[in-house]
Amino acid sequence: MIITVPVQISFENWANDLNRTMPMLSIPIPTKGVNNWWEWANSLVDLNRLYDLPDGDKSTFPKVEDWKKWAFLFIQTLQTQSMN
Numbered sequence: 001m002i003i004t005v006p007v008q009i010s011f012e013n014w015a016n017d018l019n020r021t022m023p024m025l026s027i028p029i030p031t032k033g034v035n036n037w038w039e040w041a042n043s044l045v046d047l048n049r050l051y052d053l054p055d056g057d058k059s060t061f062p063k064v065e066d067w068k069k070w071a072f073l074f075i076q077t078l079q080t081q082s083m084n
Contacts, residue, residue, distance in 0.1 A: 003078070006071040011037055014071060022078075025050075037067040041074075053077050 004017045011034035018027045026047045030040050041056030054060070054073045061070050 003075050005075065006068040010034070011067050015040065034064055034067060037064070037070070041067070041070055052081065 003021050004014060006014050009017075012030050015027065015030040018025070025044075028040055028043045028047065030037070032039065038056035038058055038061065045051065045053050045055065054070060054077070056070055061067070
C-alpha cells in the first residue's frame, strides 16, 4: 500500500487521493475544506471503525496546518497494522 505523503499537497487533494490508494475504506469527501479537517478525520475513523488511529482532536492538533501531522500518524498507524 502506497499512500501519498502530505508534503506539497493540499488537504483536499490528499484526502481525495485516499480514495485511489485505499479503496477498501470509506473515505469521506472533504467538502468543508481544510478548516474543518478535524471533523473529516473523525468521520474517517468512525466510518471505518479504525479506532487505533489518532483522533482529529483540536487539543492535540490545535492548528489548521496540523492536518499534516495527523496524516503522517494516520499513514504510520496503517502501515504498522498491515505489518502485523
